[in-house]
Amino acid sequence: MTDGTYVGPHAVTPIPDDVVSSQEQALSLWPAIDNHIGGLEADINRVFLVGAGGSYLAMVPAQWVLDKHSNIPAVTFNSDEFYYRKPASVGPNSLVVALSGTGNTPETIRAAEWAAAEGAAVVGVTLKAEGPLAQSLETSFVAETGQGTQILLQLVALAVLKRENVDIGPMHEALHALPTALLASLNALEPRAAEIAREMKDVPVTNVLASGPLFGAASTFTMCYLQEMQWKHAATINADEFFQGPFEVIDEDTKTIVFLGEDETRPMGERVQRFLSTYGGETFYVDSTDIPLPGVDQRQRPYVLPLVFHAWMARLAAHYAAARGFTLEGRRYMWKVEY
Structure with a gap:
């Protein structure tokens, strides 16, 4: 261990007091998310979930929901792998969801910008409206905490399902109870x-x-x-x-x-x-x-x-x-x- 990380055993930090409010803030973005995803003019035939590190791993629940309920193929990519592999199906009929909590992850920004240049509909999810990711994209949804970004990813997934006329009511109600x-x-x-x-x-x-x-x-x-x-x-x-x-x-x-x-x-x-x-x-x-x-x-x-x-x-x-x-x-x- 390097200097500055060891402070000795201590009382655990309390549960943050914004657990409820930050999720409610994310839930309040549903109309904007629904309008944006539902309003995409091109048919969506592929969904890409893109992130690095913890943001890559955070995509697993959204991937699971899309796999379970959607007929549209969905895949999760590490940001650099997505950029360097350049899947051929990225284009006007694909939706790319790019997640970076800090909004500063260069690999994710580059991947999102490349997808946008290919004509894909690209949506950013982040904690920083002023961060480089949000600033580089036409559309981003901003949460207040990690719990909030999880809510936003689920709302994007539900909006995709709604486009397919899937009954999302029970899942939407569960999110509001969460x-x-x-x-x-x-x-x-x-x-x-x-x-x-x-x-x-x-x-x-x-x-x-x-x-x-x-x-x-x-x-x-x-x-x-x-x-x-x-x-x-x-x-x-x-x-x-x-x-x-x-x-x-x-x-x-x-x-x-x-x-x-x-x-x-x-x-x-x-x-x-x-x-x-x-x-x-x-x-x-x-x-x-x-x-x-x-x-x-x-x-x-x-x-x-x-x-x-x-x-x-x-x-x-x-x-x-x-x-x-x-x-x-x-x-x-x-x-x-x-x-």
Whole structure:
């Protein structure tokens, strides 16, 4: 660790007081999003979700919804891969959604500008109206927090579905119930976050297993929070890919984190659970069935839970920082050296 990141174990930072308001602000942009996407004159026959790092991983829930409900093919690209590969189907009949929280990610700006030059309809999602991404595009939607950008991505996806005459009513209602439900879930999950951080803070390699729409949140935790901000070796393993090699590193001394959702891929996680209960060491399950979501229709829980897990990653990271004593602001290389 370099100087300036270690402050010693300390009390965890509180849950931000803008959890509800920032989501409500994002929800208020639905008319603008609906009007823009619905008003696109060209037929849309391909959707590209483009971002880098945490923004790339944040696309997983939106990709999942489009895959599940839309007949329009959708694909998620890392920003530079999108730019350098230059998919032939990018053009007047494609929609490109470019996400950069800071709005400063050069790879994403370049990718978005290239797509626009090819004639694609390009929409930016960001936290900075004055940032380079928003300034470089004709249309951007601006949230206040990461929870807000997740809402905006879902609203864009719902607007695409609405163009196809898909009934989005139940999902739209679930999103409107999410702000207060998310706050309740974060409060309920605080003890679990504290326990995982306390028991896992010193393991040499942190493996997190997840499936389906929870894979993005799990990867955000290992790559953005543990590797980038805590400088810990960590990996996210798809629950099915676990049995294609990674399970060979498991023994009674390994500690593992497993996310269990309520979507169609839950059996993949339950298969992991059966194996680890026989051959693994201490395992920390975060089972979505234990998470309260007051006001959300039971049938829509699988739809909103990926957004809950994405928000909870920040809380889990805050507990790691408190238990380990290393701040989330420290970096060795990012923004400091030429790369």
